[in-house]
Amino acid sequence: MRIKRIHHVAIICKDYKRSKDFYVNILGFKIVHEAYRKERESYKLDLELFNNKIELFSFKDSPKRPSYPEALGLRHLAFEVSDIEREVEFLKSNNIDVEDIRIDEFTGKKFTFFSDPDGLPLELYEIKE
Known part of the structure; x- marks a missing residue:
C-alpha cells in the first residue's frame, strides 16, 4: 500500500445550514461544490482549506454521537x-x-x-x- 496523504474527512451534520455557516464563516473553509440529493433528502457539501478537504453531509434522522470524546471511531x-x-x-x-x-x-x-x-x-x- 502506498498512501500519499489523507484525501478528506467526512462529517454528518444535523442542521445543514448551521453547520455550513460554521465551517465556511467561522473556520474559513471554501465551498468547492454543493449538491442536494433529493432521493436521499441529503446535502453534500465539499469544502477545502489549504488543500485540506471536508465533505459535509446531512442525512435525515442520523443517530447522535454516543459519547464525548471517547466514542469508537473518529x-x-x-x-x-x-x-x-x-x-x-x-x-x-x-x-x-x-x-x-x-x-x-x-x-x-x-x-x-x-x-x-x-x-x-x-x-x-x-x-x-
Whole structure:
C-alpha cells in the first residue's frame, strides 16, 4: 500500500445550514461544490482549506454521537494554528465555547478543544511558524 496523504474527512451534520455557516464563516473553509440529493433528502457539501478537504453531509434522522470524546471511531479533528490565543479569542467572540488551553505532555505544544454545531470534537494545535 502506498498512501500519499489523507484525501478528506467526512462529517454528518444535523442542521445543514448551521453547520455550513460554521465551517465556511467561522473556520474559513471554501465551498468547492454543493449538491442536494433529493432521493436521499441529503446535502453534500465539499469544502477545502489549504488543500485540506471536508465533505459535509446531512442525512435525515442520523443517530447522535454516543459519547464525548471517547466514542469508537473518529476521536477529534485537529487544526494547526500559529497563534492559539488569537484563535481562541476569535471563537469566543463568535459565542463558541472553548476549553482551557493545555500543554501536550509529549511535545510541549499548546492545544485546546471546541465543538462544531453537532458536538464533533475539534482541536486547535499550535505550531509556531
